[in-house]
Amino acid sequence: MRRIDAVASVAADYNRWCNFLENKVEFWMNVSVLHTREHCSRVLLYALLIADKIVVSDKEKEVLCHAAVFHDSRRQDDWQDVGHGQRAADYYQSYCAENSLEYHPWSYDIMAWHDRDDESGKDAMKEDVTGREILLYQIFKDADALDRFRLGPDGLDVKYTCAHRRP
Numbered sequence: 001m002r003r004i005d006a007v008a009s010v011a012a013d014y015n016r017w018c019n020f021l022e023n024k025v026e027f028w029m030n031v032s033v034l035h036t037r038e039h040c041s042r043v044l045l046y047a048l049l050i051a052d053k054i055v056v057s058d059k060e061k062e063v064l065c066h067a068a069v070f071h072d073s074r075r076q077d078d079w080q081d082v083g084h085g086q087r088a089a090d091y092y093q094s095y096c097a098e099n100s101l102e103y104h105p106w107s108y109d110i111m112a113w114h115d116r117d118d119e120s121g122k123d124a125m126k127e128d129v130t131g132r133e134i135l136l137y138q139i140f141k142d143a144d145a146l147d148r149f150r151l152g153p154d155g156l157d158v159k160y161t162c163a164h165r166r167p
Contacts, residue, residue, distance in 0.1 A: 010048035013061060017044055021069040024099075026091075028074055035072040039147055044068035046143035060136055066092065066107035067140050071114055085115035106133045110140050 018041050029035060047064040056064075074087035089112035096103035106128075113121030118141065125133045 007049070009052050010045070013048055013065060014045055017065040017069055024095075025069050025073050027072075028076065029078070032075065032078055035075050035078055040069055040072055042147045043071065043140075043143045046146045047140055050139045050143060054135075054139065056132075056136070056139075060132065062102075063104045063106045063110070063136055064140055064143075066101075066104055067110040067114070067136075068143065070095070070107075071111050071140075071144070080115075082115055086112045088112075106136060109133065110137050113137065114141060114144060 021037055021040055021044070025037070025040075027037065044065060047068050048061065051061050051064055070088050070092040072084065072088065074091050075081050075084045089108045092111060093103060093108055095101060106125075109121075109125055110133075113124055114137075118138075121137055121141075122134050125137060128134065
C-alpha cells in the first residue's frame with residue numbers, strides 16, 4: 001500500500017473526528033505549546049493509520065478516536081502531569097452522558113491509564129480475555145508517542161511505546 005493510499009483509507013474517520021475535536025472538546029490549557037488540539041489530531045491520525053494496518057473493527061477504531069480527541073483535554077501543565085488521563089476520562093464520561101456521544105468503557109480505560117506506566121495500564125485491562133482492549137491501549141500509546149518526533153531527534157523514547165513489547 002502506498003503512503004497516500006493509507007492516508008486516504010482513514011480520511012473520512014480522521015476528518016469526522018477532527019471536526020468533533022475542534023468544535024466539541026474543551027481543553028483546560030489553551031496556552032499549551034505541546035498538548036494542543038493539533039497534538040490530539042496527530043495522535044488521532046497515527047492511531048487510525050496503525051489500526052488500519054493492523055485491521056481492527058470499526059467499533060474499535062471508534063474507541064481509539066474517542067481516546068485520541070479527549071486524552072489531553074484536562075492537562076494542567078505540559079510536563080508529566082500524572083492524573084491528566086483520569087481527569088480526561090472523567091470528562092469524556094460526563095460529556096457522553098450529557099450529549100449524544102456513545103460511551104465506550106475501553107476509551108475511558110485507555111485515557112485513564114495513558115499517562116501511567118504500560119504495565120499498570122495493561123494490568124487494569126486484563127479482564128478482557130480477548131486481549132483486544134490491551135491491543136487498543138498499545139495502539140493508542142504508540143500513536144501518542146509517535147507525535148514526539150516533532151520535538152526533535154530525541155523526542156521519541158521507545159521506552160514510552162508499547163510496540164516493542166507486544167505479546
